[in-house]
Amino acid sequence: MSQSQLLFAEAQKHLVGGVNSPVRAFKSVGGQPLFISRAEGAYIYDADGKKYIDYVGSYGPMILGHVHPKVLKDIETALVNGFCFGASTEGEIILAKLVKEAFPSISMLRFVNSGTEAVMSAIRLARAYTKREKIVKFSGCYHGHSDFLLAEAGSGLMTYGLPASAGVPEKTVKDTLIAPYNNIAALKEIFEAFPEEIAGVIIEPVVGNMGVVLPEGDYLKELRALTHTYGTLLIFDEVMTGFRIGFGGVQNHYGILPDITCLGKVIGGGMPVGAYGAKKEIMELVAPLGPVYQAGTLSGNPIAMAAGIATLELLKNPELYVQLNTRTQTLATGIRTIATKYNIPMHVAVHGSMITPFFTGNKVFDYTTAKTADTERYAKFFNGILAQGIFPPPSQFEAWFVSAAHTDQDIYQTLEVFDEVCKNL
Numbered sequence: 001m002s003q004s005q006l007l008f009a010e011a012q013k014h015l016v017g018g019v020n021s022p023v024r025a026f027k028s029v030g031g032q033p034l035f036i037s038r039a040e041g042a043y044i045y046d047a048d049g050k051k052y053i054d055y056v057g058s059y060g061p062m063i064l065g066h067v068h069p070k071v072l073k074d075i076e077t078a079l080v081n082g083f084c085f086g087a088s089t090e091g092e093i094i095l096a097k098l099v100k101e102a103f104p105s106i107s108m109l110r111f112v113n114s115g116t117e118a119v120m121s122a123i124r125l126a127r128a129y130t131k132r133e134k135i136v137k138f139s140g141c142y143h144g145h146s147d148f149l150l151a152e153a154g155s156g157l158m159t160y161g162l163p164a165s166a167g168v169p170e171k172t173v174k175d176t177l178i179a180p181y182n183n184i185a186a187l188k189e190i191f192e193a194f195p196e197e198i199a200g201v202i203i204e205p206v207v208g209n210m211g212v213v214l215p216e217g218d219y220l221k222e223l224r225a226l227t228h229t230y231g232t233l234l235i236f237d238e239v240m241t242g243f244r245i246g247f248g249g250v251q252n253h254y255g256i257l258p259d260i261t262c263l264g265k266v267i268g269g270g271m272p273v274g275a276y277g278a279k280k281e282i283m284e285l286v287a288p289l290g291p292v293y294q295a296g297t298l299s300g301n302p303i304a305m306a307a308g309i310a311t312l313e314l315l316k317n318p319e320l321y322v323q324l325n326t327r328t329q330t331l332a333t334g335i336r337t338i339a340t341k342y343n344i345p346m347h348v349a350v351h352g353s354m355i356t357p358f359f360t361g362n363k364v365f366d367y368t369t370a371k372t373a374d375t376e377r378y379a380k381f382f383n384g385i386l387a388q389g390i391f392p393p394p395s396q397f398e399a400w401f402v403s404a405a406h407t408d409q410d411i412y413q414t415l416e417v418f419d420e421v422c423k424n425l
């Protein structure tokens with residue numbers, strides 16, 4: 001038995017399913033979950049010492065690659081000064097200023113410990129600001145695991161949310177309305193049905209959590225106009241997309257500014273950090289200035305701030321993004337060529353350094369079309385390339401992440417493995 005197998009067997013006795021986040025259990029692709037011993041740059045090493053080119057990137061945070069020397073050094077410097085104080089530090093101001101520099105729609109923000117917390121708090125804030133209760137989310141978008149966002153569409157036309165998890169009361173999601181992504185007509189219908197009741201529309205402006213799905217045409221622009229018309233706050237969940245395509249987010253890239261922005265992942269450089277921010281008038285509703293309560297023992301943690309600051313400072317480098325995004329395009333073009341060569345129906349979606357090869361002949365523009373992907377074929381592909389030292393996400397519906405540490409050689413090596421595996425798929 002491999003060390004990963006032994007550890008997984010032991011882990012299952014003590015940790016639910018052997019993991020602390022479900023996707024790590026490899027359930028949708030089968031096979032043996034990896035236990036990691038260490039990582040460096042673009043590479044990750046399992047408990048047996050086997051080396052992989054890493055395309056999971058911790059699901060987003062590791063945009064600089066693992067253990068970047070500058071980030072490591074700054075964490076070490078911060079560590080000796082204390083782990084956590086329950087009082088403010090200068091690091092919180094520095095990271096806040098970096099985030100604001102990248103996101104002009106934010107003039108004040110609050111740090112929390114995860115993307116889930118950021119989104120949960122942003123929704124509370126939108127409800128308080130508008131004095132309305134309904135929110136709209138889109139099928140296939142993920143916003144963390146707070147109760148009222150664990151909702152999915154029922155059947156029928158009027159898309160009231162139904163609990164998407166056991167333990168979520170129906171009444172908790174009754175004010176969560178679900179719309180299909182990339183469909184402005186459907187959203188209009190919802191607004192016409194509840195013109196004065198919708199507090200906020202929350203969206204992954206480029207989706208990463210059903211695999212990468214891009215907004216089509218003027219979708220984001222029309223979404224912005226519609227929310228303005230109805231006095232509804234537009235909330236961009238950029239937990240995954242923040243700092244992904246450049247020093248900013250989807251909002252900078254497409255020039256569409258939301259009212260509230262949620263961040264996480266990259267801004268902590270691998271440490272637990274989330275944030276939500278908006279213009280002053282909205283943020284001033286949050287305690288201690290306003291009546292919206294939100295707090296955190298570990299929020300603004302000095303070690304996490306140090307990791308975030310070092311990461312964002314390094315990302316203030318347009319050349320880094322040019323290289324990173326170009327390499328990702330090389331990977332995408334390579335996969336498309338290989339798929340064509342072996343007659344494998346495939347739709348490859350890319351945003352900056354996020355990429356998803358969907359095993360489907362359909363164009364993917366929403367959850368329904370994403371679901372046409374052949375998950376069994378993905379599972380076979382996954383296990384084939386994993387065995388050959390490539391670590392992709394263990395689900396068809398997750399984004400792959402290329403990091404600034406990946407070299408051209410890494411990309412070519414990856415494509416060679418793809419070719420070999422796709423030949424027999």
Ligand SMILES: *Cc1c(COP(=O)(O)O)cnc(C)c1O
Nearest residue numbers: 114115116142143144237239240
């Ligand atoms: C990862 C993610 C979250 C949840 O963040 P956690 O840190 O896992 O709680 C929320 N929204 C989006 C878009 C994400 O990608």
